[in-house]
Amino acid sequence: MSDTSKRVVVTGMGVITPLGNDIQTFWNALCAGKDGLGQITSCNLSDFPVQQGGEVSKIHLPTELLSRLSTDDRSQHMVVAAVKQAVEQAGLSGFEECRTGVPPVAERQARGLSYTEEHGAGVPPVAERQARGLSYTEEHGAGVPPVAERQARGLSYTEEHGACVPPVAERQARGLSYTEEYKTAVVLSTNFASAGTLDGDLGLDTPWTKGNLGFGTAADLVADIWSLSGPRATLSLSCSSGAAAIGYGADLIRSGRADFVIAGGYDAISRFAWAGLSLLRTMTDDKLRPFDKNRSGTLFSEGAGIVVLESYESAKLRNSHILAELCGFGFNNNAYHMTAPSKDGQGIAETMEMALKEAGISPDMVDHVNTHGTGTQLNDSTETAAIKKVLGMNAYDVPITSIKSMIGHLMGAAGSVEAIASILTILNGKIPPTINLTTPDPECDLPMPTAEALEADVDVVISNSSGIGGNNVSLVFRKAEKA
Template sequence: MRLVITGMGIVSPLGNGVPAFWDALCRGESGIRPLARLDTSGFTYTRGGEVRDIPPAPDLPLPPGTDLATRFMLAAAAEAAAQARLQDVQPPAIGIVLGTNFGGATCAEQLMGFTTGRLPAPDADVLAGYSFQQGADHLARLVRATGPRTVLSLSCSSGTAAIVHAASLIRQGHAQAVLTGGYDALSRFAWAGLSALRTMAKETIRPFDKRRDGTLFSEGAGILVLESLDHALERGATPLAEFLGSGLNNNAFHMTAPDKQGDGMAGAMQAALDEAGLAPDRVDHVNAHGTGTPYNDAIETLAIKTVFGAHAYRMPVTSIKSMTGHLMGAAGAAEAIATVLTIRNGCIPPTINLEVPDPACDLDYVPQTARHHPVRIALSNSAGIGGNNASILLAAYEAEPGQPRPGPAPDHSPLIPKGDAMNQRVVITGIGPVSAIGVGREAFATALTAGKNGFIREPLTATSAESAWTAPIRDFHVEEFLESQKAYLDRSSQFAFAAAALALEDAGLTPSPDMGIILGTAYGSMETMLAFYDGVLEKGPRFAKPFLFPHAYANTAISLLAIEYGLKGFHLCLASGFTAGAAALAEAYAQIRTGRSTVILAGGCDALSPALLQGCRLAGWLANGSDTVPDPHSTGGIIPGEGAAILVIEAREHALARGAIPLAEITDIAWSGCPSDDSCGRPLPDNPPGSGIRQLLGETFGADGALQACAASITRQGGLIPCVRIVSQDPGGSRVMLTLQKPQPGIPE
């Protein structure tokens, strides 16, 4: 299946709208200046890239206090949707995949400050405003999309990874067109953390220059419309460029230090070339990650030379971060837009501020001035905290001569798995449930059979007079599940580590570098966010604890697991609200079914924290009841729970070859979304079918779908029932469904 880009929109420090953005890039303008809107009092670093003209609010009712990042994203999406004429597309055919580092960070600041008693009470919608998924929900309402809807968070590779995931959903047939990209806004929380990492430049960004001393961060949003070529031509849309291939992986090395050999970044680029079936010398240009930090630029240069060999010296490479600044979760999407414009206009934007060559960076970086140069095929790179790497390969769209209908372009043939590779059977061979009713398969199964719940009533915070029913995990000791001692792990990461260790043991599997990992979470590392930001509020940003900040990202747990087990394969962190765990299983199924991966650890995790409980209280989500355990069905509220579940998802042939005994087979997945105003913003009063374990575990948020899958996979009373439908639904209306069946003949039982 050929995929094309048919619409683009952007909000950036260089200007809003694609024409203004492209004009500024070609003229070599810088969007870096002293920060004006962000309060930088107490900060050492005070220069960055702010959006100067805040886009007007969209024609859409938004809750009070809607985060600025969401406003950026909606404006960029409106531009992209208009160019692609998405109003002509039926709502079920439209999907949404967004990437972000920090989601609604200013809402998070308000919630954290209120929880610690340092800020006044925020709006009731503050928890929904912080939720990563809320931006996708608002966008679904704007364009009336009812197709798959998800958000992912892979630090600064998020925007590029979103495009990769969008392509996967289209190829699976779950959508015909997807609005995809990334967004982020500057906030005191993010600026304090990024300053604490000491990777910022004193004055300006100088990618690949010998004097480079760091990067500078900025804000904005970049959104593209990706769709199947058949669908685009059928409705008369204009293809702007073609999506050829992609690579996602992890260095499995360190949370903040780069892999000095550049193997991870080289692997992502090579994967994109392999998927497209292209030799390296067919690529005309690389839009580099190019952050301006001393190590990263040299390592990316090395990685490019590893993949392209002598051709690397003939191929122009550029870093638009020299002009835009580092747009965080929006960076990859903005750079994808720049790459499309480079292909269409035959003009490569410059790397400005590159004045003194560095012997370690010895490629052609198009210094200072834009260059007219024909580009047919180009690669765009991204990387981020936690060791994430993402690359996408884009090309000029070319129809076959005289044919309006699609066919393979004359000079490249995308390497999409065919035949048997598109129909790999997918099985579950190990489970690792960590929950309030039991940790590990045996304890979990016993509690399920007995109908035991994990509910207790406890104070909302250590100093609160108010209390609520919750389902916490008690008497939990993570040490027995760790391969090595850890200096710091918050509860969400602890649960994920236990779940992974249990799943691997249950499957009888030893981790290997080619294994992938996909993890979902609704709220990420709220416990660490609270600890970090409380320090900022109490003592000021210069006294922030730098070791905490890398653990405050949504992708903390998955990155730490990749490092722990050396997992360098397919890597994706889904921050898609209550459906995140189920979405992780669904994407693992798709990757294995199409032959792109053989074994993937997949699941979800979330932990209770004072901030999460306060957010639930403010939103009116908590179930009623004083001395008697409430029934969520009758109250319309939830009992907040916590936990994790990771499952070993494996190709049937691989399981057979190693003598594994599968617990279940995944035979089908489905994604859908409802943009109805009535369903957005609060948990549904009636739990969807298949969610009975919530009556025992409470609402486990991003872990829900994976815990459901564990329950369905456990053999009870002589065997798994023939077929189980797992349904996971988010307050915003998005839904992910999986069908699990008893293993079919041919697999030992």
């Protein structure tokens, strides 16, 4: 069942970040070297020693979506807004409903339902299309050719289109229920989930009010809103979570467990998160200066980064714009210490090697590394050592960056937002700068743009993430034309 040779591509992306709540605004700000960090105001942190971080500006969502979200849980708004962008770019919106939301034919007939009456957007049922003389493509732009055209061309829908609904006759002949056929999975990751809702409940002796202790709620919410009948999973691997969700999502495509995967991470600033992160002594009261000799710690932020993954064949068949190929996934643990990285960067070096091996890409083909680059003394020097170990002398010809210098550390979303920045780097041929770097550190001597974006032909990017507990994830993305 598992087909490790199946190629996985990205066809949709969405972000909610301190530098913008859509892909274009976010990317323009990154390339311009904007600093998205400042005083946090969305959450009362007045009694904390450090109140700097990166918060997202107001998220605008249509009323019908807003009405389904908890007003107390900002993290839900971030996830749903990022998912909306990603599924719209991938063309899953509406299209998605026609694959996962349609009741089976028998049920529709029994209930006398027209598809459109029930589901708003999407394919009208065959009978209605015929009665109205509609061609699907005439009416709906992209998607399924009308039945007559398929019959004339002798096409089975699935033979031609991979990722769409088989024609009614084929479904009946194969005894398929509509919902059995095409699956969109949701894979989210988070460190703190709904911790923002726990203030009135944790540490108190009063009856439980409205705090949500569960981690899976956001994924369930996404499945409910978009009527997705695939599996959904939630992962938590501290600060490498977001990248892990994308890597596991790709594995679900390869193993045939899903046709599409909505994958990524999210986290919101909360008093609970701040209470702990403050005590870890990793927050700086200076600027966040990754790879600078005088770097003194990181700053935490909130947001979400979501991608849509599907197989290369599926994307080709439905004429999707392939943004990049996700060709390698490395994941491990340093097996060393809860809060400190291993001294020589061995763990992250091994995930880079594992991801390159899976991708079948040699280290000399790597054009760019989007680093974890937190701005802590230990991370940045060990990660530099690890990159040199993997890329060898070529490392000095491979520009790196830490976009955390501009957006901060997005906790469970960091890995997925940085993966999206990596894809944007490939698409636009620009490497975003690492800002606030004023005093070079001889231990962090790899090349990187520091004021504005560097124009470069980038075909292959490694995106690194590490986290508390010692876990590491590396993802390798490749340019679509090379896919």
